[in-house]
Amino acid sequence: MNDFATGSAAEQAASALTRRRFLLAVAASGALAACSGSDGDDGAVPGSDGDIPAGFTLVQRFPNNVQVPGEVRLPITLSTGAAEFIQDGPAELGAQVVDIDGAPVGGRLTAAKRAVAPAPYYDFRTSIDAPGVYALIVDGGPPTGAAFQVLNPEDVAVPTPGTLLPGFETPTTGDTQGFDTICTRTPEPCPFHTLTLAEALNIDRPVAYYVGTPAFCSTGSCAPALEALIGASSSFGDTFVFVHAEVFTDDAGTNIAPAVTAIGMTYEPALFITDAAGVIRERIDAVWDQTELEESLARVAG
Numbered sequence: 001m002n003d004f005a006t007g008s009a010a011e012q013a014a015s016a017l018t019r020r021r022f023l024l025a026v027a028a029s030g031a032l033a034a035c036s037g038s039d040g041d042d043g044a045v046p047g048s049d050g051d052i053p054a055g056f057t058l059v060q061r062f063p064n065n066v067q068v069p070g071e072v073r074l075p076i077t078l079s080t081g082a083a084e085f086i087q088d089g090p091a092e093l094g095a096q097v098v099d100i101d102g103a104p105v106g107g108r109l110t111a112a113k114r115a116v117a118p119a120p121y122y123d124f125r126t127s128i129d130a131p132g133v134y135a136l137i138v139d140g141g142p143p144t145g146a147a148f149q150v151l152n153p154e155d156v157a158v159p160t161p162g163t164l165l166p167g168f169e170t171p172t173t174g175d176t177q178g179f180d181t182i183c184t185r186t187p188e189p190c191p192f193h194t195l196t197l198a199e200a201l202n203i204d205r206p207v208a209y210y211v212g213t214p215a216f217c218s219t220g221s222c223a224p225a226l227e228a229l230i231g232a233s234s235s236f237g238d239t240f241v242f243v244h245a246e247v248f249t250d251d252a253g254t255n256i257a258p259a260v261t262a263i264g265m266t267y268e269p270a271l272f273i274t275d276a277a278g279v280i281r282e283r284i285d286a287v288w289d290q291t292e293l294e295e296s297l298a299r300v301a302g
Helices: 010-016 019-028 199-202 220-238 258-262 288-299
Strands: 042-045 052-054 058-060 070-081 093-098 104-114 120-128 132-138 146-151 207-212 239-244 270-274 280-284
Touching: 058 146, 070 132, 070 146, 093 120, 120 132, 199 207, 199 239, 207 220, 207 288, 220 239, 270 288, 280 288
Parallel strands: 207 239
Antiparallel strands: 042 052, 058 070, 070 120, 093 104, 093 132, 104 120, 132 146, 207 270, 270 280
């Protein structure tokens, strides 16, 4: 591991975080929210693949209103002070989650760089037992870190791990249900539109249900996420049933699809991975590559 912080992440947090600043950071954060460093150092932070400019920012690649107690996934991307994604960051980053008072929560974390368009990311995972306000403090990064909330499950509209994935009659190649296009992947639609979600959940096999629109995804991650799913299906097609649902019914991208409102989605993309009983075992939000996806599928498949 390349530990390129000046002092521990917890020490950075304790010296830089105040309760008010922390709450303001959470209020402003969300998917693709950036937090910048403020140490004023003009030097470079050495990384394994190259040098990262001091004062780099953290770009949150996760929605801030869907985390619940249990395992929490916190993917981040590095950016320069000029708001440019850093493509050649270190192969691994260290971090620490802290609570609203700057106290460490759990042990030290490490995350490997995962290469995917439009920029590589680091997926930190940790377990958090209680709802509250927290921050991910990355070694060498901004002292305030990336703030996030963990909510009570009843306050989160989108289905969470441990709950049943609701069945829904998603459009298929045999019944487009009035959609202009049931799959906006180009040049060919993906192969995950032969069964509805409801039909897939009745097969007595695990299900991988992807909600996202390659043509209209504002973060640019929906198309790579779907390509990763297609790649993973070659290895897991005999274990999982794969289903894709678009988020718009029209080619103009103006009418929200029922598949989105049915499960309270406020962001995209998302992947729900269930067991054979239809219980969600993992939910991956916003960004993933094929390697991380296959790791998640393997965990659920056992």
